[in-house]
Amino acid sequence: MSGSAAAVRYSAEARVVRARAERKDTQMQKYMYLFRGGDAARAASSPEEMQKHLTKWGAWFKGLADKGQFAGGEPLDFTGKVLRGSKKALSDGPFAEAKDLVGGYAIVNASSMDDAVEIARGCPIFEHDGILEVRPVREMQL
């Protein structure tokens, strides 16, 4: 009697667990790509090479958009201000080494970190020896 009740409860829990797992498999998660560096190669490019490189970026982002993976992105200016600590001390920034400066970001829908990394491999930033940082966006658990 109690055994069968336990079995029912167990199977119900299993269903929930399974459903959660399945949802995790198919549910897309957001990842932020931070684009850094590549300035030296860029500065050494000829105008024609720059335009070709630009076209590759455009094609890459368009590919992401066509597959529903693109969820926004914008370039960042290299100037800025930095507020720091409890005193909110204000200074000109950003402070990172120029070669590591974040030049922009994109938000990408991917099914897993592996997937997000795989998508990132196609980014033209590597032609310029740049850096791409992939960070999962933390989402509110409901």
Next chain:
Amino acid sequence: MTAANVAPDAAQGLVDHLFRHQAGKMVAVLVRILGPGNLDLAEDVVQDILCRALETWKYGRLPPNPEAWLTQVAKNHAIDLVRRRARFSELAPDLARHLASEWTLVPAIEASFDEPAVRDGVLRMAFSCCDPAIGTDSQVAIILKYLCGFSVREIAQAFLTTEDTVEKRLTRGRTALKARRDLFDFERDESDGLRLASVLQAIYLLFNEGYHGANDTVVVRQELCQEALRLGLLLTQHVALATPDSKALVALMCLHGARLPGRIDDAQSLVTLAQQDRSRWDRVLIAQGLGWLAESSSGAAASAYHLEAAIAGHHAVARSLDETDWRAIRGLYDALYRIKPSVVVALNRAIAIGMAEGPRAGLDALESIPGREQLDAYPFYAAAMADAHLRLGAVEAARGQLAIAVALARNPTERALLERKLNHVGGESWPSMS
């Protein structure tokens, strides 16, 4: 709706070579404003502007008018530079007065970026680059660098030479250019048309490098030809520079350029005139070329450009090799040889004689070229001899000459062409290297 939420529409919408051409225009205008002494500064600023455009546009969205965006950024840079540098002695002397006052600074710079002013700036820069004191090689190199936005590597690749060689040519050109107080002014500095002649010659050389040069990449060849044509057309838009010679050079470039697509096949190999698929020739460009040729005939004397354009015109309108007006072409070569008595012109004249009067006459003409020994190392002389022998039925003599031609080939493209010819001996006639 913020920009971040808009899906990228891809940067495919840019006009081909926009960066390259804008670089040339912006450098010219900045040098016009800042003075030739600030050439390096102008170049750096333009590089920065293009980097910034790349950084901003690569996220897939372009400004509605990319060219206007670049121009605006360049204007802002120019205003900034003039304000910050305050060394007016370096600035263009005729502008310095306007640039010295905040009241007139912005309008003066705005005006320098107007379209006619940009065109004028590019032309004045081209004339400044063609200083007769430096070799034509250097003139062409700095034109490609500063007016066509080519990098040292790209120039070296196009001319199949080393970056060191290009650097040396550029240094000579740059030194001469920077020594100028301001850019060449047609009204003020040109009295005898000599500088225009240098400019035409440099453009002609640039075009020939694309058309006859050793680079076996079609794209590179086309780019050089197109750059030359672009500069030539710019001359025709300027009332004082649209001379009969300028128009004839443009005609020549259109009529040769029209045949470029047929000159190289899908396997990137050179194709002889006899074997070219004439349906691949660009009919629109041929029509334009013939139009320019007609317009160019207002002058008193026919220049080499006129004669070469007229020869190219006969080829361009002929339906086949046999239906070509070889007698007219021969007459034009006679006239060309009188102006430009080079052995290569003599060779082409002899080929035309062979086509007009038969292979025996052609062979005689080939053998009696004055200074013929200068052609001993030129593969297309032996190839022309082979063709004449072949038409006379002397297959073995033809094979011998073709073997010599193959051995003399100066690059893989030529070698491939001549080897194919050797393998097909017994095929049809092969009259011209053009």
